Every structure is written in structure tokens, then in C-alpha cells.
Amino acid sequence: MNDRGCGGSRISEPLTNGCGRTGVANSGGVDNGDERSATERLTLRLLAVRKQTEQLVHNLSDADATVQSMPNASPAKWYLAHTTWFFETLILVPNLPGYQVFDPSYNSLFNSYYERPGSRHERSERGMLTRPTLEQVLHYRHHVDSALGALMTLAPSPQLSGLIQMGINHEQQHQELLLTDILHLFSRNPLEPAYCAQTRPECWSRRGSATGFNVYAGGLLKFGYSGTILRLTVKDLFTSATWCHSSCREVSLPIENDLNLLEMVDIGGPS
């Protein structure tokens, strides 16, 4: 039941589409003193994440969203549809009385590795799906979003709310994969298309070089994007751990491309 990382998002902060578009509130279910009901907050979170996914493809053409750059990658259009299939198949069909499936043929096209719903289209062939078009997939999303809005008015049980939250996290997980895969696709194009026209931060405009080490005695460390520079530990490259069992050191440098990452490895492994 895993689709290259399905099941739990690492995103806990608003994610933009790289062009200044943002829209997702806290996704972790934290109560910030909001007096709205839990269902209202869940509804807002759900619709915001669904909208955000569409914003991520705002600058993509149908062709951009359809091509699959390698067997391990998936087209952006497939991600749009798969995350929608998840809500339709696992949440709406069994829980919203009278729900009309948008297109029964989508069940096998946009299933990933889930066994119970039936057959699945071969992963390496996802880039062959020139139909449905991007526009049709967006209609599919809107059909499902409308039904989700109706479902949320029915006061979903705690169990169903938990499933919806999982759907939100599942979609966020695929947002990350969508961005990763579209950048790989563009990297294969000699024209070097940009995902968006936004000027990169100043710190990205020059070739990165190590600026030194931060030494830690151990304990919980905060890694990841910090606003202007990607901070990543050498240890994190190998373990993705955020817990440093013993002393370790963190190298600070702008990450521009994989050469920078190799440079970071070259200057020292985990200590």
C-alpha cells in the first residue's frame, strides 16, 4: 500500500508552488486557539490542500503534466488524478450516500498499489496516458471536491475524520513527489524550462561552497529549509534522521544541485 512514499507527509508548513502561491494552513491538526469546530477546521484544511495541488500545476501545460521522465517518476497529471482517486475510492464511495463515481475507468488508471480496489495501470506506463486530458482530470478533481464538501456537512465520525486527515497527508506527500518529478522532467529538456519565472534567492545565484561546520553534542536537531538556505547535515543524507544519537556536525552551504551535495559529502562524513 505504498506508492514511493505514500502514507504520512513530511510537510508541516505552508508549501508554495515556487511562484509565490501559497494556501495551506497547518496540516498537523494543531489547535491554534481557533474556535471553529474540529470538522470545520478539517474541512478548511482539506479544501486548502486540494486547491494547493492545483496551484502546483498552474504553470504547466498539458504536455508538461503528461510526460513521464523515467519509470520511477510519475506525470503531474497522474498525481492530480491519483490523489483524487484516493478520496473518491476510499472515502466518498463508502461514506457519501448517492455519490456518483466520475468515471469508472479511472479506478484502474489512477490506483497506485492498493490491492483491494482492483487492477492497476502499470506504473512505468503512466506517461502513456495522454487521455484523459489535463482539463478532464481537473474536472475530475472538482467533481470530487464538490462531493467532499457535501460529505463534510454530514458531521463525519472521528474514524472517518481520521481517514480524511490521512487523505490530506497522502495528497501532501504526492505534492512533494509532483514537484520532484516535474523538476526531473524539465532537467531532461535542453531548453532548460523553468518551473516558474520567479527569480531565485540571491544565495542561490552563486555557486555554493561550504561555509563551515556547526558542531552539536547530540539531541534533537532541527533540519531543513530555513528561509534562505537549505541546511542539511551530512548525517541526514544517509539516515534522514532528526535525532543525533551522539555528537555530530552540520555543514552549511547553499544547495544548488547534486554537485553541491557531492561537495558536501567530500568535505566530511558523519562524525
Ligand SMILES: [Fe+2]
Ligand atoms: Fe499514493
